[in-house]
Amino acid sequence: MSAALVPLAPLLLVAATAGLLIVLDLLPPREGKGHLGVVALAGVVAALAGALTLWGREGRAFGGMLLLDNFAVFLDVVICYAAALVLLLSMDYLRRNGMESGEYYILVLLATLGMMLMAQAADLIVIFLALELMSLSLYVLAGLFRGRLTSAESSMKYFLLGAFATGFFVYGIALIYGATGTTALDRIAAASGGLQRDPLLLIGFGLLLVGFGFKISSVPFHMWVPDVYEGAPTSVTALIATGSKAAGFAALLRVLFSTFKVAQPDWALLLWVVAVLTMTLGNVIAIAQSNLKRMLAYSSIAHVGYMLVGVVAGGALGAGGVLFYLLMYTFTTVGAFGAILLLERGRQEAVELDDYAGLAARHPLLALTLALFLLSLVGMPPTAGFAGKFYVFGAAIRSGYIWLAVIAVLNSAVAAYYYLRVVVYMYMREAEGVPTRPAPSFAGRLALGVALWGVFQLGLMPAPVLDLAQAAVAPLLR
Amino acid sequence: MVPESYYTALSAILFTIGVVGVLVRRNPLVIFMSIELMLNAANLALVAFGHRAGAADAQVLVFFIMTVAAAEVAVGLAIIVTIFRLQRRLSVDELSIMRW
Amino acid sequence: MEYVTILMVFGIALLVGGAMIGLPTLLAPRRATAVKAEPFECGKDLLALPEGRFAIKFSTVAIFFIIFDIEVMLIFPWAVQVRPLGWPGYLAMLVFLGILMLGFLYMWKKGGLEWD
Numbered sequence: 001m002s003a004a005l006v007p008l009a010p011l012l013l014v015a016a017t018a019g020l021l022i023v024l025d026l027l028p029p030r031e032g033k034g035h036l037g038v039v040a041l042a043g044v045v046a047a048l049a050g051a052l053t054l055w056g057r058e059g060r061a062f063g064g065m066l067l068l069d070n071f072a073v074f075l076d077v078v079i080c081y082a083a084a085l086v087l088l089l090s091m092d093y094l095r096r097n098g099m100e101s102g103e104y105y106i107l108v109l110l111a112t113l114g115m116m117l118m119a120q121a122a123d124l125i126v127i128f129l130a131l132e133l134m135s136l137s138l139y140v141l142a143g144l145f146r147g148r149l150t151s152a153e154s155s156m157k158y159f160l161l162g163a164f165a166t167g168f169f170v171y172g173i174a175l176i177y178g179a180t181g182t183t184a185l186d187r188i189a190a191a192s193g194g195l196q197r198d199p200l201l202l203i204g205f206g207l208l209l210v211g212f213g214f215k216i217s218s219v220p221f222h223m224w225v226p227d228v229y230e231g232a233p234t235s236v237t238a239l240i241a242t243g244s245k246a247a248g249f250a251a252l253l254r255v256l257f258s259t260f261k262v263a264q265p266d267w268a269l270l271l272w273v274v275a276v277l278t279m280t281l282g283n284v285i286a287i288a289q290s291n292l293k294r295m296l297a298y299s300s301i302a303h304v305g306y307m308l309v310g311v312v313a314g315g316a317l318g319a320g321g322v323l324f325y326l327l328m329y330t331f332t333t334v335g336a337f338g339a340i341l342l343l344e345r346g347r348q349e350a351v352e353l354d355d356y357a358g359l360a361a362r363h364p365l366l367a368l369t370l371a372l373f374l375l376s377l378v379g380m381p382p383t384a385g386f387a388g389k390f391y392v393f394g395a396a397i398r399s400g401y402i403w404l405a406v407i408a409v410l411n412s413a414v415a416a417y418y419y420l421r422v423v424v425y426m427y428m429r430e431a432e433g434v435p436t437r438p439a440p441s442f443a444g445r446l447a448l449g450v451a452l453w454g455v456f457q458l459g460l461m462p463a464p465v466l467d468l469a470q471a472a473v474a475p476l477l478r
Numbered sequence: 479m480v481p482e483s484y485y486t487a488l489s490a491i492l493f494t495i496g497v498v499g500v501l502v503r504r505n506p507l508v509i510f511m512s513i514e515l516m517l518n519a520a521n522l523a524l525v526a527f528g529h530r531a532g533a534a535d536a537q538v539l540v541f542f543i544m545t546v547a548a549a550e551v552a553v554g555l556a557i558i559v560t561i562f563r564l565q566r567r568l569s570v571d572e573l574s575i576m577r578w
Numbered sequence: 579m580e581y582v583t584i585l586m587v588f589g590i591a592l593l594v595g596g597a598m599i600g601l602p603t604l605l606a607p608r609r610a611t612a613v614k615a616e617p618f619e620c621g622k623d624l625l626a627l628p629e630g631r632f633a634i635k636f637s638t639v640a641i642f643f644i645i646f647d648i649e650v651m652l653i654f655p656w657a658v659q660v661r662p663l664g665w666p667g668y669l670a671m672l673v674f675l676g677i678l679m680l681g682f683l684y685m686w687k688k689g690g691l692e693w694d
Binding site: 483486487490491494497498500501538541544545547551552555556559573578 | 583584587588591592595599604638640641644645647648652653655657668687
């Protein structure tokens with residue numbers, strides 16, 4: 001019994017911590033739930049360490065419903081990093097906004113559990129349940145600031161469109177079951193070899209892709225992103241932007257590369273178009289935004305486009321490049337949202353571009369940190385963003401998708417404009433009116449420090465991590 | 479004996495009604511009902527396919543979908559109630575101002 | 579080929595649905611005003627909703643009922659197969675019920691069941 005559960009150690013750690021938090025939240029003290037954040041963080045860090053020790057092991061549990069391979073371990077690590085950084089950022093942020101509560105930490109852990117389950121799922125049923133565990137937790141988290149209409153609306157829109165996507169996903173599962181008689185990923189792969197042109201299987205696969213498209217927010221299923229990112233509490237936005245995207249890509253890559261390998265030429269063509277639309281639309285609309293959270297929302301859509309370039313390229317280079325990109329994107333995006341979260345003007349969060357005018361003169365360190373994260377999003381060497389784009393676009397060229405790579409590079413050039421505009425505001429404008437101030441938060445600064453370390457670690461020495469990423473996708477490609 | 483393809487056709491109809499309902503309706507509660515219709519269309523298809531295959535796993539999947547749908551209902555209603563409290567109105571039509 | 583019916587239904591439904599969305603946007607004039615968004619379009623101001631105000635606590639109880647009522651459904655398949663599943667099945671069900679009870683306890687202690 002216990003040996004069979006070893007592959008699930010990271011999952012079980014997070015689940016047990018969530019259960020512990022529920023009990024702790026019921027115990028006194030009634031006010032002040034800061035200690036719950038510490039316990040949650042400890043649980044996630046333990047899961048992170050546990051996942052790292054499982055590298056290289058393979059195993060299955062619960063009748064083959066859950067599995068462990070290097071791919072799952074790599075994504076568990078990405079997700080745990082995202083969750084840990086978000087927890088660090090949340091502690092003082094929640095207290096500042098008067099919303100410190102036990103539910104928050106419990107829900108963050110449950111969402112993390114769902115994300116990790118998606119990385120370890122070997123059956124469409126489990127992917128569905130994990131997707132729902134993650135999504136339902138995030139819907140509630142998005143509406144955490146109960147007193148603000150923007151937060152409630154964000155939660156509502158996220159919920160309605162997320163549930164809509166779930167409907168497509170479930171119907172896709174039903175049709176795939178009808179065509180193949182199974183929901184296990186490997187048995188679908190075996191059964192689908194003989195039915196390549198079966199309309200039932202094709203429609204089911206298409207509906208599945210629609211569901212995934214919503215979760216990773218690719219065009220044309222991106223409409224919820226700007227409103228949700230803008231309205232949700234910034235710490236939750238960071239989690240949605242990184243963790244849920246990593247989880248969506250985890251399940252998507254597994255389904256595409258190991259289950260529907262036979263149809264690779266077909267879906268590569270489809271995703272080629274989706275990738276181009278996604279990055280172009282994200283970048284073009286991002287230019288027009290003056291709200292930083294909204295701008296980062298559109299930029300995150302564009303980054304999904306870049307990741308899809310890697311998916312289209314395929315192979316160890318492409319898929320491995322996507323995993324590398326996810327890790328670097330997690331550090332960079334949590335960092336960028338974290339810097340925004342720490343800044344306030346008057347009693348409001350500083351989210352408008354004007355709030356950032358002249359920040360460098362008053363708070364040089366924080367301005368520099370935010371500038372570095374933005375430069376990483378642009379893809380400037382020696383930050384992680386450069387390495388990520390280099391590998392993904394390089395894989396596209398290597399696989400013969402020259403035009404796709406050209407479009408992606410052009411897009412990156414367009415994107416530089418709106419990221420650098422923020423930097424220009426910080427360094428070259430004069431501040432006016434009420435000054436923007438960083439909130440005092442040791443945990444928040446620690447999170448920014450870790451994220452910055454990640455950005456430079458991956459930027460200066462990307463090769464070892466890329467090797468790990470390529471080793472991680474090996475189980476999918478064989 | 480009703481042929482199995484009738485059930486699958488019915489489920490496809492239900493699913494499409496659900497999708498169209500989500501797209502054309504503006505009232506969150508009705509959108510929500512349409513989403514439930516989509517889930518139940520999937521349930522019907524699964525039961526029909528499972529009956530043909532003579533296996534129980536599709537039925538088990540239906541159980542999971544139903545329980546998850548219930549959890550979704552709970553979260554969705556809670557979110558709607560939150561918005562009611564905020565806007566101090568009990569009319570759902572007030573929410574129709576939201577656009578996406 | 580036995581699924582041609584499904585394809586046809588999808589096709590027809592898409593056609594009808596698309597026509598129903600598409601034609602009005604092409605043909606009908608659109609002037610959305612605040613008056614049109616009101617529940618009654620007779621032009622008279624709304625005094626009160628027909629069903630009156632209802633206490634929000636009813637909905638809270640309803641939400642809790644939905645969750646715990648439906649989750650019990652997962653017990654039925656186990657109950658049918660309780661003997662073949664044996665002790666491992668029993669333990670798994672205990673774990674499930676334990677989690678469910680933990681959630682119930684949380685709801686209770688957090689005041690979710692308080693009526694006033």
